[in-house]
Amino acid sequence: MKEHLKECMQAIIDGDTERSEKLAKLTLEKGMPVLEVINKGFVAGIREVGRLWEEGELFLPELVIGADAMKMAMGILRPALEGGEGGPDRLGHVVIGTIEGDIHDIGKTLVATMLAANGFEVTDLGADVPVAKFVETAEEKGADWIAISALLTTTMPGQKKVIEQLEAKSLGNIRVMVGGAPCSAEWASEIGADGYAGDAVAAVALAKGKTG
Amino acid sequence: MNGFLEALRERVMLFDGGMGSMLIAVGLVDGEAPDEWSIKRPEVLLDVHTKYLEAGADVIQTNTFGATSIKLAASCRDGAPETAALNIRAAKIARQALDEFILGGRFLAGDIGPTGEFFPPMGTLSVDAARNAFREQAAALERGGVDLYLIETMYDIREAVEAIRAVKEVSDKPVVCELTMERKKKGYFTIMGDSPEKAAEILVAEGAAVIGANCSLTSGEMIDLAGEMRSLTEAPLLFQPNAGKPEMAGGKAVYRQDPEAFAVDLIKMVEAGASAVGGCCGTTPDFIRAVRARLDRM
Numbered sequence: 001m002k003e004h005l006k007e008c009m010q011a012i013i014d015g016d017t018e019r020s021e022k023l024a025k026l027t028l029e030k031g032m033p034v035l036e037v038i039n040k041g042f043v044a045g046i047r048e049v050g051r052l053w054e055e056g057e058l059f060l061p062e063l064v065i066g067a068d069a070m071k072m073a074m075g076i077l078r079p080a081l082e083g084g085e086g087g088p089d090r091l092g093h094v095v096i097g098t099i100e101g102d103i104h105d106i107g108k109t110l111v112a113t114m115l116a117a118n119g120f121e122v123t124d125l126g127a128d129v130p131v132a133k134f135v136e137t138a139e140e141k142g143a144d145w146i147a148i149s150a151l152l153t154t155t156m157p158g159q160k161k162v163i164e165q166l167e168a169k170s171l172g173n174i175r176v177m178v179g180g181a182p183c184s185a186e187w188a189s190e191i192g193a194d195g196y197a198g199d200a201v202a203a204v205a206l207a208k209g210k211t212g
Numbered sequence: 213m214n215g216f217l218e219a220l221r222e223r224v225m226l227f228d229g230g231m232g233s234m235l236i237a238v239g240l241v242d243g244e245a246p247d248e249w250s251i252k253r254p255e256v257l258l259d260v261h262t263k264y265l266e267a268g269a270d271v272i273q274t275n276t277f278g279a280t281s282i283k284l285a286a287s288c289r290d291g292a293p294e295t296a297a298l299n300i301r302a303a304k305i306a307r308q309a310l311d312e313f314i315l316g317g318r319f320l321a322g323d324i325g326p327t328g329e330f331f332p333p334m335g336t337l338s339v340d341a342a343r344n345a346f347r348e349q350a351a352a353l354e355r356g357g358v359d360l361y362l363i364e365t366m367y368d369i370r371e372a373v374e375a376i377r378a379v380k381e382v383s384d385k386p387v388v389c390e391l392t393m394e395r396k397k398k399g400y401f402t403i404m405g406d407s408p409e410k411a412a413e414i415l416v417a418e419g420a421a422v423i424g425a426n427c428s429l430t431s432g433e434m435i436d437l438a439g440e441m442r443s444l445t446e447a448p449l450l451f452q453p454n455a456g457k458p459e460m461a462g463g464k465a466v467y468r469q470d471p472e473a474f475a476v477d478l479i480k481m482v483e484a485g486a487s488a489v490g491g492c493c494g495t496t497p498d499f500i501r502a503v504r505a506r507l508d509r510m
Contacts, residue, residue: 015333056396059405064333101243103286106334153458154236154243182458 004032005041008073012045013052015065017072024076034080038119042077046070046117050201063110063200070117091118092144094207095137097125098180099158104151107180107200111147114200120207131161138166138174145207147197150180159183160191177206214359216319217386217421219270220448224482224507227271227321227362227452227490228264229500233467235260245287247279250302257302261309267497268504270318271490272309273362274302274353277325280345282337286328296352303356321362321388322353324375331370342371346378354383364390364452365427365492369406369414376418386421388450392428393437400425400437408437412445424450427492430457430469431477435484442485449486453477455494467494475502479510 004023011019020042027037049066052058058066094115098108105127112124123141125133138146146166150156159178166174175194178187188196197203219225232246238256240246250257261272278284279299284292299322306320327345329337350361361379366372372389379387391411393400400408415423423445425437431453441449456469478489491499 056398056401059401060403061333061405068333103328106330109334154241 001032005037005044008037008041009045009048012042012066012069012073013048015049015062015069017065017069020069020073021076024073027077028080034077038074038077038081042070042073043118046114050114050204054199054201060106060110064113067110067113067117071113074117074119091120092207093121093123093141094145094147095123095125095134095141095143096147096149097129097134098127098149098151099155099162100128100130101158102150102152102155102180103127104149104180107151108147108149110200111149111179111197111203114204115147115207118204118208120204131158131165134162135165135169135171139169139171143174145175145177147177147179147203147207150178150183153182156180156182156187159193163192177203179203214319214385215317216271216360217448219317219319220422220487224486224510225270225319225450225488226268226500226504226507227450227488228261228267228269228273229452229491229495229497230455230493231260231273231275231277233494234496243289245278245284247276247284247298247302248288248293250275250298250305251293254301254305257305258309261306262313263497264500265309265313265315265318267501269490269500271321271360271362271488272306272318273321273323274299274306274356274358276302276323276349276353277364278328280324280327280349282327282329282341282345283325295348296355299349299352300356303353303358307357319359320357321360322350322356322358324349324353324361324363324379325365326367326371331368337371339370339374342374343378346375347381350375350379351382354385358385360386360388360421362388362390363420364388365392366390367392367402367406368404369402369410372415373418376415376420380419387419388422388424389415389418389420390424390426390450390452391415393425394428395433395437400440408441409444412441412447416445416447420447422448422450422488424452424486424488426450426452426490427454429453431455431474431481435477435480438481438486439484448488450488450490451478451481451486452490452492454492455496455499458494469494471496471499471502474499475506478503479506482507482510 455467
């Protein structure tokens with residue numbers, strides 16, 4: 001079992017999707033404790049990937065393939081947990097997108113991938129997303145968070161508009177995180193957002209810290 | 213021979229500074245691609261180029277950073293202009309500024325930025341699609357009469373290589389190639405993990421006559437990079453940092469660095485081995501003027 005956990009972790013660190021798929025299937029075939037394999041194997045792996053990325057040991061391609069391998073494993077293991085006893089805590093639903101007028105996709109996609117890899121339900125609206133679309137989708141999905149990326153100083157005010165629209169519709173319970181190169185913690189607090197995430201790892205920490 | 217490389221051997225060449233922020237200052241609005249202004253507002257571009265020449269720039273860059281067909285399709289919300297025509301137009305406007313300027317010995321760089329799409333695993337961009345887009349842009353810049361090519365702000369060395377190869381297919385003119393790097397604990401890297409060592413090796417092998425770095429870093433942060441790259445290659449080096457870190461004020465980005473402080477840092481880069489310097493985001497003719505004054509005193 002200990003060896004299996006180690007292998008799961010390593011598959012994620014290596015970004016080896018095939019290996020990750022095999023290990024996830026093996027977990028089910030052998031009737032191993034799914035939750036433990038997820039938490040101590042795969043999740044431990046994606047955490048390590050995040051740490052190495054922050055340290056500057058790994059870069060964007062490794063982060064993306066690590067997250068892909070994680071998604072593969074979770075896709076196989078999650079159904080086995082649903083409805084079962086002792087399932088993982090519901091981490092929450094995040095509606096994410098890049099704000100209207102802004103076509104920058106990569107940072108946002110990375111945050112979405114890492115959130116999903118860490119067990120959040122994620123609705124990715126893509127780039128150039130109108131303010132109203134964030135609010136409508138979050139309401140419809142019963143989202144816990146809206147994550148808004150803005151890479152341009154000219155599009156950042158859109159983040160504020162989302163918050164204003166949430167308030168106008170009495171949806172202030174939905175939390176908002178902002179990110180993107182020109183954003184900062186000061187900007188987040190200026191517009192009344194619940195937090196600022198400078199990168200994908202910070203976004204996961206922020207969402208975990210303030211959900212539930 | 214147009215003399216750019218000869219001039220570079222004789223003196224430190226000063227490139228111009230930012231374009232986008234100059235256009236925003238005179239009315240570029242949300243969702244509008246700066247590249248489109250070559251058609252919509254050519255008189256503004258002529259004015260910006262002229263201001264940089266008057267400030268003392270030796271090399272001015274065409275307003276074509278985002279003018280590959282791939283990037284234009286994404287950035288022009290009301291339909292993209294025809295790629296070749298836009299690039300030729302941009303080159304001609306800059307050429308006009310050079311022709312009308314009182315002094316000679318100045319050069320026109322055809323500016324080429326990233327496509328904005330990513331190769332796998334991040335995205336679905338193919339090598340062929342990238343090469344074709346860069347070739348189309350470079351061929352048009354060639355027709356527009358540029359003296360050299362400036363491939364800049366490249367975060368993936370593979371994309372930079374495609375751009376260099378594309379230019380080489382359509383032109384014999386010198387190619388300058390800048391990557392954009394962040395400073396990590398273990399040194400300077402692009403977001404893809406491309407290091408200065410890799411840049412020095414690959415870009416030079418691909419035939420870039422000048423290599424370097426631009427954007428992402430402030431002038432202070434880029435000084436060590438200049439020294440490091442100098443130790444890695446004999447190729448001439450170009451550095452174009454930003455005017456400090458952007459700060460938000462009233463929902464707008466402001467670059468607060470003082471042009472004199474910027475100029476002091478650029479001189480340090482020259483002392484560390486840079487063969488050419490210039491500015492990127494947030495820099496204006498005032499910054500270039502300050503650098504010119506100090507270069508002349510060296």
